[in-house]
Amino acid sequence: MASTVYELRCNECGKSFGNRPLSACDECLAPLEVQYDLESVRGRFTRETVAAGPMNIWRYKELLPIPEGFLPDLPVGFTPLLKAKNLGKKIGADHLYVKNDAVCFPTLSFKDRVVSVALANAQAFGFKTVGCSSTGNLANSVAAQSARLGLRACILVPSDLEAAKILNTLVYGARLVRIDGNYDHVNRLCTLIADEYNWGFVNVNLRPYYAEGSKTIGYEIAEQLGWKLPDNVVVPMAGGSMIRKIRKAFRELVALGLVEHKDVRFFGAQATGCSPISHSVKQGWDYIEPQRPNTIARSLAIGNPADGPLASKMIQETGGWAEDVSDVEIVSGIQELAETEGVFTETAGGVTTAVTARLYSQGRISRDQVTVSIISGNGLKTLDALEGQYPAERAVKPKLAAFDEYIREVDASLVEELVLAGGVQ
Amino acid sequence: MSVKIVLPTALARHTDGQKAFDSDAKDLPSLIAEFDTKFPALSQNVKDENGKLRRFINVYVNDEDIRFLGGDAHQFEDGDEVMLIPSIAGGIL
Numbered sequence: 001m002a003s004t005v006y007e008l009r010c011n012e013c014g015k016s017f018g019n020r021p022l023s024a025c026d027e028c029l030a031p032l033e034v035q036y037d038l039e040s041v042r043g044r045f046t047r048e049t050v051a052a053g054p055m056n057i058w059r060y061k062e063l064l065p066i067p068e069g070f071l072p073d074l075p076v077g078f079t080p081l082l083k084a085k086n087l088g089k090k091i092g093a094d095h096l097y098v099k100n101d102a103v104c105f106p107t108l109s110f111k112d113r114v115v116s117v118a119l120a121n122a123q124a125f126g127f128k129t130v131g132c133s134s135t136g137n138l139a140n141s142v143a144a145q146s147a148r149l150g151l152r153a154c155i156l157v158p159s160d161l162e163a164a165k166i167l168n169t170l171v172y173g174a175r176l177v178r179i180d181g182n183y184d185h186v187n188r189l190c191t192l193i194a195d196e197y198n199w200g201f202v203n204v205n206l207r208p209y210y211a212e213g214s215k216t217i218g219y220e221i222a223e224q225l226g227w228k229l230p231d232n233v234v235v236p237m238a239g240g241s242m243i244r245k246i247r248k249a250f251r252e253l254v255a256l257g258l259v260e261h262k263d264v265r266f267f268g269a270q271a272t273g274c275s276p277i278s279h280s281v282k283q284g285w286d287y288i289e290p291q292r293p294n295t296i297a298r299s300l301a302i303g304n305p306a307d308g309p310l311a312s313k314m315i316q317e318t319g320g321w322a323e324d325v326s327d328v329e330i331v332s333g334i335q336e337l338a339e340t341e342g343v344f345t346e347t348a349g350g351v352t353t354a355v356t357a358r359l360y361s362q363g364r365i366s367r368d369q370v371t372v373s374i375i376s377g378n379g380l381k382t383l384d385a386l387e388g389q390y391p392a393e394r395a396v397k398p399k400l401a402a403f404d405e406y407i408r409e410v411d412a413s414l415v416e417e418l419v420l421a422g423g424v425q
Numbered sequence: 426m427s428v429k430i431v432l433p434t435a436l437a438r439h440t441d442g443q444k445a446f447d448s449d450a451k452d453l454p455s456l457i458a459e460f461d462t463k464f465p466a467l468s469q470n471v472k473d474e475n476g477k478l479r480r481f482i483n484v485y486v487n488d489e490d491i492r493f494l495g496g497d498a499h500q501f502e503d504g505d506e507v508m509l510i511p512s513i514a515g516g517i518l
Contacts, residue, residue: 012481024511026435027470029481031512185488191510195434287480290492304483304490306512 005037006065008208011310019065021125021205031306032208034065038255045256047227050219056105057113057216063252064117064216065209067124074148076116077216079104081224081372086340091357095370097230098337099221101377102345107144107168108378109137109299109346110242114213115145118202121209123149127200131155133190134203135183135238135299136165137346137377142202143174154199156186162298164381182293184304203239211307214242218249221372222259229253229262231369234356236348236376237268237277237322238300240311246374247314266315267365268322269355271295271330271347274303278322280312288312296327296385297347299377321364325354331385333357337375344379352376428501430456431508432467439467448507453484453497456507471509481512 008017012030023032045062053059057077066072080100088096101110115138122130129152132142139155146153153174157166158181169176179186187203194204202210222229229250235243243266253259270278273295276288288308293301305311315322325333330347333354338344345353356373359365379386396406408415427447437444450456457478460468473479484491485508491499501507 024435024481026438029435029471029479029511031481181488184490188483188485188488188510191433290490292493304512309480 004062004064004066005040006034008032009035019067021121021127021200023205023207031310034208034212036063036252038252042256045258047258050223050258057116057213057220060216060219063219063249065212066117066120070120070124072116074106074112074116074145076105076112078220081221082341082343084341084373087337087353090336090340091360092367093356093360093365093371094367096356097221097225097370097372098341098343099217099372099374100343101217102343102349102375102379106148107137107140108381109141110214110217110374110376111137111141112145113216114138114210115141115202117213118200118206118210119145119149119151121206122151122200122202125200125206127198128152129154129197130200130202131190131193132202132204133157133183133187135301136161136168136381137299138203139169139174139176140165140172140381143169143172143176146174147172156190156193158182158186158298160298162382162384164383168381183302184290184293187302187304187306211241211245214245215249215252217242217374218246219253221246222250222253225370225372227259228370229259229264230372231262232265232267232320232365232371234267234269234352234359234365234371234373236300236352236374237270237311238302238305238348240268240277240305240307240309242374242376243268243311244307244314247318264318265320266318267320267355267359268311268315269352270322270324271297271300271351272324272326273297274301275324276303277305277308277311277315278324280308281315281322284316286313295330295347296382297330297351298382299346299348300351321359323355323358323362325351325358329354331389334379334385335389338379343375345375346377346379346382347385348377349375349379350385426451426501426503428503428505428507431506433510435511436467436470436509439470440464450501450507452500453478453491456501483510483512484508485510 010025013028056075058072082098084096084098104112131154156177159178194201254261274293276291280288290304293303330350333350337353431445
């Protein structure tokens with residue numbers, strides 16, 4: 001079977017680079033991006049061929065930068081798109097959907113998508129050791145997937161990372177190095193290491209390939225909506241890459257005739273304690289001013305986002321907007337999504353949920369439009385964010401009378417339901 | 426007064442392979458002016474059409490982003506390490 005034709009190209013000056021582990025243009029130093037010859041895919045990528053593929057991201061492999069001969073291994077992605085009826089009722093939304101990457105395989109975040117594409121390329125380029133700078137989710141995914149592929153992994157994280165995310169990296173046998181600094185320090189160090197060591201850093205020298213994995217969220221949303229594009233997408237922003245790749249995915253589907261064209265508006269979500277991109281959008285800038293992160297949403301705490309300027313520009317072009325919310329609102333967002341839809345997300349999902357609610361209340365998104373809110377990670381990884389929210393109640397004696405007394409004391413409304421059910425008199 | 430300039434591999438091809446060298450520049454504009462005379466190829470590579478440093482290059486002074494220190498107005502001190510890195514760096518050509 002013919003394979004898709006793709007190569008690295010400079011976003012700014014258009015110079016081509018073929019395929020190699022490289023992320024910046026040697027002429028103008030702008031980021032490189034994977035460009036496809038969509039004509040080489042036409043006819044081979046249709047609703048029917050996708051439907052005949054496996055129930056994971058590899059059903060879209062014709063539009064991913066996958067080396068010749070690569071055999072997909074892990075069933076990554078194809079996470080549920082849930083109609084959020086209860087949350088919608090609460091915030092005034094009739095057609096709100098939640099894209100639930102809190103249950104992405106294998107490590108419960110959207111990073112599994114990007115890592116699987118990056119590691120396929122790391123193997124093809126002959127790297128024996130892979131690495132990343134990470135705010136946690138990426139670390140987990142690189143550690144897990146490299147273990148499965150038999151690659152060695154060296155992972156650098158900020159020293160203040162949540163304990164769960166550290167443990168969730170170490171358990172796979174990866175070498176984890178805690179760096180005394182924030183993510184931006186870690187990331188800069190990784191660029192220096194990538195310059196000296198022959199390692200495949202998924203988000204440094206493999207970044208153009210890695211970032212393409214985010215497109216699969218866009219393909220899935222369109223397919224799960226019955227091959228239609230939504231009116232709006234609300235996306236959490238850290239480095240600013242995912243939001244751009246979802247638009248790229250939508251555009252490719254339109255170009256190949258799988259969906260009808262629609263002017264989808266893109267909305268970005270950040271924590272106020274680290275909001276360089278939302279600040280840029282609000283100011284109408286095409287650049288960002290770096291910030292020193294200070295937020296519980298550590299997975300979004302990138303003060304100097306590499307794709308920030310492009311993300312800001314893109315959001316403004318689509319007629320979208322960006323908002324940022326406080327740490328208190330982030331916790332409320334986590335609780336609200338769990339209480340209404342039964343989805344337990346991490347702090348980044350709390351950000352997206354709280355921002356989504358705000359966009360409806362501001363009237364920036366109207367209630368009758370189809371809107372997808374992206375939930376990118378799992379709440380079990382950031383339990384510390386909810387510390388103190390649910391103090392342990394006193395233990396009750398295993399006697400009906402004691403229980404009856406207790407339940408009337410803490411929540412009498414439950415008792416009424418029991419009486420109606422004929423259970424207690 | 427002397428500061429140490431550090432470049433990534435991608436830029437060292439414009440400096441005869443030197444990834445680190447000493448400079449007596451007192452601030453960022455004077456460092457760029459120094460590139461003009463010392464390493465014209467580098468200068469052409471890192472400057473945009475307005476003669477400013479391209480927006481895809483980050484500058485760090487002793488591990489701190491120069492934008493936090495006042496940018497062009499920031500005065501280097503003796504012994505500072507000044508590092509230029511593409512905002513998305515990495516990779517060997």
